[in-house]
Amino acid sequence: MILIDFSARKSLIFMEAYIKVIKPREEAKKNEIKVALSGAINKYFRYANQILAKPEEFDHITIRASGNAIRKAIILVEDIKQKIGDLHQVNKIHTMTVVDRYEPKIEGLVVQEMTRHVTAYDCTLSRKPIDLEEPGYQAAKPA
Secondary structure (H helix, E strand, O other): OOOHHHHHHHHHHHHHHHHEEOOOOOOOOOEEEEEEOOHHHHHHHHHHHHHHOOOOOEEEEEEEEEEEHHHHHHHHHHHHHHOOOOOEEEEOOOEEEEEEEEEOOOOOOOOOEEEEEEEEEEEEEEEOOOOOOOOOOOOOOOO
């Protein structure tokens, strides 16, 4: 008796018949870092250091990541806190809804949209106390 996995075949047929529509990336604010899984932590750290070196321009920095990049974002935050020091921190973990759109390669098929939920992480680091009542607040520790 031979068992055939039809789910893999269906996804293969789907991928042959449709192409994913690439969405334009949202521009990040100057005091915001969007961590990607493929990005280098030392580059993110240098940029964060440049922003925090200008207290008259920016009083805080926001680090954002989603999915598997969250691990890298947490490493970056801990690096910044350890090397720069004296920073207040607010962590937020939430779920983002992402809608992927697929257009057909074959005439006669309809556009497909797939919704997925992704875990996201936002961390705000500030030299001034932010919101002491926020559940993810951590007080500043000297370097």
